[in-house]
Amino acid sequence: MNKYIILEIDMSFGDKSDKIYPVVLWDETNCVLVDCGYVGSLPKIEEALLYNQILPETVTHIIITHQDHDHVGAAAAYKNKYPNVKILASEEEAPYISGARRSLRLDQAEELKKVLPENMQEFGKAFCKLLRSVEQVPVDQLLCGEELLPFCGGCQVISTPGHTPGHISLYLSEFNVILSGDAMALENGTPVIANPQFTLDMEKAKASMERLLAHPADKIICYHGGILE
Numbered sequence: 106m107n108k109y110i111i112l113e114i115d116m117s118f119g120d121k122s123d124k125i126y127p128v129v130l131w132d133e134t135n136c137v138l139v140d141c142g143y144v145g146s147l148p149k150i151e152e153a154l155l156y157n158q159i160l161p162e163t164v165t166h167i168i169i170t171h172q173d174h175d176h177v178g179a180a181a182a183y184k185n186k187y188p189n190v191k192i193l194a195s196e197e198e199a200p201y202i203s204g205a206r207r208s209l210r211l212d213q214a215e216e217l218k219k220v221l222p223e224n225m226q227e228f229g230k231a232f233c234k235l236l237r238s239v240e241q242v243p244v245d246q247l248l249c250g251e252e253l254l255p256f257c258g259g260c261q262v263i264s265t266p267g268h269t270p271g272h273i274s275l276y277l278s279e280f281n282v283i284l285s286g287d288a289m290a291l292e293n294g295t296p297v298i299a300n301p302q303f304t305l306d307m308e309k310a311k312a313s314m315e316r317l318l319a320h321p322a323d324k325i326i327c328y329h330g331g332i333l334e
């Protein structure tokens with residue numbers, strides 16, 4: 106039986122507490138984790154998997170929607186502990202995830218830090234330090250364009266650039282559900298652009314969010330914010 110399971114992981118940065126929602130796609134042969142938490146969150150991911158009766162060692166694939174620290178953060182640790190897992194990412198994001206290219210977010214954060222007011226400097230410094238601590242992980246399978254993956258009854262890749270250049274979302278046709286990644290977030294139940302101050306291409310990000318909202322899916326699961334019915 107195919108099913109998808111939403112994990113709930115506590116995420117705090119500084120004094121800001123928050124939750125993230127990775128999703129597991131489960132079918133007879135595959136167990137696919139979509140996005141892999143932040144740096145140091147492997148124990149929490151393992152705990153959330155076990156809570157849902159999934160043994161961490163049975164995860165076959167991890168799909169990473171984009172290069173950001175809160176999506177790729179625990180992927181290297183996961184792969185180190187469970188080396189059979191395959192890492193998947195879009196062709197465009199893969200070099201930033203594997204370390205072949207320097208994180209665009211770190212470039213951006215270092216530039217922003219230069220113009221931050223004095224009272225924000227500590228935050229800027231801590232954020233850059235956090236981004237530098239992200240462990241790189243080789244990508245085993247490149248996702249090209251909008252391919253259809255054989256997971257969970259059919260998992261369609263949707264290109265949703267803007268937040269980062271190669272950002273992807275996923276559509277589960279059997280459930281009529283979209284996993285937005287950071288192409289869309291929810292704030293008090295309202296769809297918003299995730300972290301607009303860090304969005305790399307605002308025009309593209311707006312178009313990507315519009316595209317998801319125009320899709321006839323029943324639900325959109327946002328990594329930040331949860332479910333939009």
Ligand SMILES: [Zn+2]
Pocket residue numbers: 173175176287328329
């Ligand atoms: Zn995120």
